[in-house]
Amino acid sequence: MPEERVTRVSSPESNARDTIVVTDGGGRSSGGGGWAIALVLLVVLGLALYYFADMNSSRSAKDRAIAGAAEDVGAAAQDVGKAAKDAADSVKK
Numbered sequence: 001m002p003e004e005r006v007t008r009v010s011s012p013e014s015n016a017r018d019t020i021v022v023t024d025g026g027g028r029s030s031g032g033g034g035w036a037i038a039l040v041l042l043v044v045l046g047l048a049l050y051y052f053a054d055m056n057s058s059r060s061a062k063d064r065a066i067a068g069a070a071e072d073v074g075a076a077a078q079d080v081g082k083a084a085k086d087a088a089d090s091v092k093k
Helices: 033-092
Strands: 003-010 017-024
Touching: none
Parallel strands: none
Antiparallel strands: 003 017
């Protein structure tokens, strides 16, 4: 805590009065705690961004896998339809 001393000086031969205020250790000193907190917040922000970016790419991979499976099912359905048509054509002959 800063220490403050006040000294008042009066001169008997004049009506002038001087007041001197001395503050010792009143400067704001920082032990680096603010920088440490800022560094921790920066690291947490970086990890959060990495996590969300990775989650987004995982979601994209899942979506691509589902789309590929749907295309395979569609191709299989076309093959079954063609086989059924061929079988129907052979029965008619």
